[in-house]
Ligand code: FDA
C-alpha cells in the first residue's frame with residue numbers, strides 16, 4: 001500500500017521550504033508534490049535556532065521563522081502548504097530508498113513513489129561517542145540541529161539560575177551558543193582542539209578579535225585540547241567535564257558542536273558520493289537522472305572554483321541549490337549550470353560578519369580591529385578569491401562579494417591593505 005506523487009522532497013528543512021516556494025511559483029498542480037520530514041513542523045529557517053530562539057527576552061518561536069522569511073520572501077505556514085495542495089508528511093522518517101523503483105519506504109512501512117525526487121536530508125550532528133567519549137546522552141548535555149534540540153536546550157538553560165556551561169567545539173555552533181548562553185547570564189567555558197576559534201575560516205588575527213570580545217563578556221577559552229570524560233551525579237546529570245590533561249571544569253550543562261555528517265546513508269551504493277555528499281551536476285541532478293540533491297547533503301560543482309566539487313554547510317547555498325533544482329526540473333532548457341558565490345555569515349552579541357568565496361592564498365587584513373570594523377581579503381595568484389568583513393553595511397558587503405565574484409586583480413598587497421573595503425568598491 002502506498003501513495004504516489006509526481007515530485008517528492010525528502011527532508012523538511014531549509015532547502016525543502018525554498019524548493020516548495022519555487023514549485024508553487026512555477027505552478028505545480030495540487031496533489032503533485034509531497035514533502036516527507038522526520039521533523040513534526042513545516043520547514044523553518046534553521047539558523048534561528050542558535051540565535052533568536054535562544055534569546056532570554058522575546059525569543060523567536062514558530063510560526064514566525066518558517067521558510068522563506070530568511071530571505072525576505074513569503075512565510076510558508078502549514079496553511080500555505082494546504083492551500084497549494086502540497087502534502088506535508090511530517091513526523092515521518094524514511095528508512096529506505098530504491099532509486100531504480102523510484103520508491104521510498106517510511107519507518108511505519110508505507111511506500112511513497114515518485115517520478116522525480118529531491119533529496120534534501122541535510123545533516124546530523126556528530127556525537128562525542130564517535131570520538132570515543134561516553135555519556136553525551138546525559139539529560140543536561142545538548143546538541144543543536146533541530147527544533148526539538150533547541151527546545152531542550154532552552155529548558156535546560158532555564159532549569160538553573162546563573163551557573164556555568166561548558167561548550168565543546170569552537171566552530172559555528174560553539175561560538176553562537178556560547179554567545180547565547182552569556183546573554184542568558186550563564187558563565188561559559190569553551191573547549192576545543194584547535195589553537196583558535198573558527199579554525200576552518202578565521203585567521204589567527206580575526207580569531208583574536210572574537211576571542212577577546214568573548215573574554216570581555218566573561219567567556220573562558222581552553223584551547224588545544226578535548227574532553228576525555230564526564231563526571232556525573234547520582235541522577236546521571238553531568239556535574240563536570242574532565243579534560244585530557246585531567247583538568248576538571250564544573251558545570252551545570254554542556255553544549256556540544258563538533259561538526260556534522262551529511263545524511264547520505266539511504267543512497268550510498270545507489271548514487272555517486274563525493275566529498276561526503278551526494279554528487280550532483282550543475283543542475284543539481286545526481287547520477288540517477290530522476291533524482292536531485294540540494295542543501296547540506298549535496299556536493300556540487302562551483303563554477304567560480306573551476307567547477308571543483310564542493311559540499312557547503314550554509315543556509316544560502318541550501319536556499320539557492322533548492323530553487324535551482326526546481327528550475328532545472330521545470331525548465332531544463334532555460335536553466336543553465338548553477339553559478340554560485342559561496343556565502344557564509346554569523347551574528348553574535350552585537351557583532352555580525354559576512355564571508356564570500358574561499359579562504360585560500362595569502363590573507364591581507366584591513367580596517368580597525370579595535371573598533372570592530374575590519375576584514376580580510378584572501379589573494380591567490382594575484383586575484384581576490386575570498387573576503388571577510390565584520391561590521392560592514394549593505395553596500396560594503398555587496399562590494400566585497402563583487403570583488404570575489406569578479407576575482408578582482410590585486411597585485412599590490414600594500415594597496416589592498418591600505419584601501420580595505422574601499423579597494424573592493426573600485427569594482
Ligand atoms: P536541513 O538540516 O535544514 O534539513 C534536513 C531535513 O531532512 C530535516 O528536516 C530532517 O529531519 C530531514 N531528514 C533527514 N533525514 C530524513 C529521513 N531519513 N526521513 C525524513 N526526514 C529526514 N547557516 C548559515 O549560513 N548561517 C547561519 O547563521 C546558520 N545557523 C545555523 C544554526 C544552527 C543551529 C544549525 C543547525 C545550522 C545553521 N546553519 C547556518 C546551517 C544551515 O541551517 C544549513 O546549511 C541548512 O539548514 C541546510 O539545509 P538542508 O535543507 O540541506 O538541511
Ligand code: NAD
Pocket residue numbers: 050131168169170171172173174176191192193194198199200226227256257258259260313314315344345346347
Ligand atoms: P563546525 O564544523 O563549524 O565546527 C566543529 C568544531 O568542532 C571545530 O571547530 C572544532 O573546534 C570542534 N571539534 C572537532 N572535533 C572535536 C573533538 N573531537 N572534540 C571537541 N571538539 C571538536 O561545526 P558545528 O559548529 O558543529 O556546526 C554544525 C553545522 O551547523 C555546520 O554545518 C555549520 O556550518 C552549521 N552552522 C552554521 C552557522 C553559520 O553559518 N552561522 C551557525 C550554526 C551552525
